[in-house]
Amino acid sequence: AQSVAQPEDQVNVAEGNPLTVKCTYSVSGNPYLFWYVQYPNRGLQFLLKYITGDNLVKGSYGFEAEFNKSQTSFHLKKPSALVSDSALYFCAVSLEGFKTIFGAGTRLFVKA
Amino acid sequence: GAVVSQHPSWVICKSGTSVKIECRSLDFQATTMFWYRQFPKQSLMLMATSNEGSKATYEQGVEKDKFLINHASLTLSTLTVTSAHPEDSSFYICSALGVNTEAFFGQGTRLTVV
Numbered sequence: 001a002q003s004v005a006q007p008e009d010q011v012n013v014a015e016g017n018p019l020t021v022k023c024t025y026s027v028s029g030n031p032y033l034f035w036y037v038q039y040p041n042r043g044l045q046f047l048l049k050y051i052t053g054d055n056l057v058k059g060s061y062g063f064e065a066e067f068n069k070s071q072t073s074f075h076l077k078k079p080s081a082l083v084s085d086s087a088l089y090f091c092a093v094s095l096e097g098f099k100t101i102f103g104a105g106t107r108l109f110v111k112a
Numbered sequence: 113g114a115v116v117s118q119h120p121s122w123v124i125c126k127s128g129t130s131v132k133i134e135c136r137s138l139d140f141q142a143t144t145m146f147w148y149r150q151f152p153k154q155s156l157m158l159m160a161t162s163n164e165g166s167k168a169t170y171e172q173g174v175e176k177d178k179f180l181i182n183h184a185s186l187t188l189s190t191l192t193v194t195s196a197h198p199e200d201s202s203f204y205i206c207s208a209l210g211v212n213t214e215a216f217f218g219q220g221t222r223l224t225v226v
Contacts, residue, residue, distance in 0.1 A: 036217070043118070043205055043219035044156075090155065098209050099146065102155045 002027040004093050006103035013081045014111050021076040021106045023091030032094035033074045035065055037087045038105075044090065050074060061085070081110045114140045116208045118218030125196055125225055133191045133221045135206030141186035142208035146215065147179075150203040162189045196225040 005024045013019045025031055032051050036044040048059025055067045065076045074091060091103040115138040125131045135145055143164045148156040160181050161169045168181035178200075180192040189208075193200050201224050207215040 041203075041220070041222060044207075044217040046214075046216070049214065094215070098144065098215065099158055099161060100207065100215055101158065104155045 002093070002095060002101065004091050004101055004103040006089075006091055006106045008106050009104075010107045010109065012109045012111065015083050016080050019078050019081040019085070019108065019110070021089050021091075021108060023074045023076065023103055025072050025074065025091075025093050027093055027095065033065075033067060034092040034094065034100070035059065035063065035074075035076050036090045036092060036102075038090065039087050047076070047089075081108075083110045083112050086110045114138075114208070114210050114214075114216045116206065116216045116218040118204075118206055118221050120221060121219060122222040123224070125223070127197055127225055128195055130192055130194045131196055131223060133193075133204055133206075133223075135189045135191070135208065135218050137187045137208040137210075137216070140208070140210055142189075142210065143186060144209040145183060145189040146207045146209075147181060147189075147191050148205045148207070150205060150220075152203075156205060159191075193223065196223070198225045201225045 003026045034049045035047040047063050048057050050057045050067045058064045063078050088105050088107050090105050092100045094100050117136045119134045145162040147159045149159050150156045158171050159174045162181045162183040164183045164186050170176045183189040203220050205220045207217045
């Protein structure tokens with residue numbers, strides 16, 4: 001079955017420190033991979049995507065993600081976290097027919 | 113980027129009534145839209161795929177007679193929750209597929225059934 005896994009329910013990091021939010025996937029074929037951020041009672045905001053090309057993808061708000069085909073991972077990273085980065089982050093994969101399935105979400109807390 | 117607008121942002125309705133949620137692509141045409149449901153502190157679950165001019169395709173376990181989807185134009189899809197009950201209270205989010213196959217999400221609709 002095709003799936004997306006975010007192994008951490010929550011990630012805590014101090015402001016100014018680097019952050020990583022993990023994501024692994026299991027899909028057939030070449031995946032389209034995405035990261036979204038959600039603030040309370042709000043919809044999803046697109047951060048970045050990988051479709052093809054360079055494995056390191058740069059996105060909005062200083063975020064980046066690295067596609068690793070051998071490890072089937074697409075971890076989200078940021079060199080220096082901000083308190084305002086605190087939110088719920090979803091990894092997602094687009095399947096045939098462009099249906100998107102989401103990971104369970106990881107709540108990021110950045111402490112000042 | 114492309115804009116998808118959902119209306120209303122929040123709604124409170126009485127048990128047994130029906131509620132319609134609209135999803136509009138404001139600056140692009142979307143032949144395909146998707147409807148998701150999100151319970152508190154949980155991920156988004158795909159409910160159905162809405163294709164313009166044809167019947168929606170529902171995911172397993174989603175009651176098509178309860179969650180009516182209409183995609184009458186290239187810029188509008190509607191989700192109607194019929195005979196709503198408190199257990200239908202949830203956050204509903206739509207997305208519209210753009211020309212480059214990227215999905216753009218609406219801001220979501222918080223439904224509370226009392």
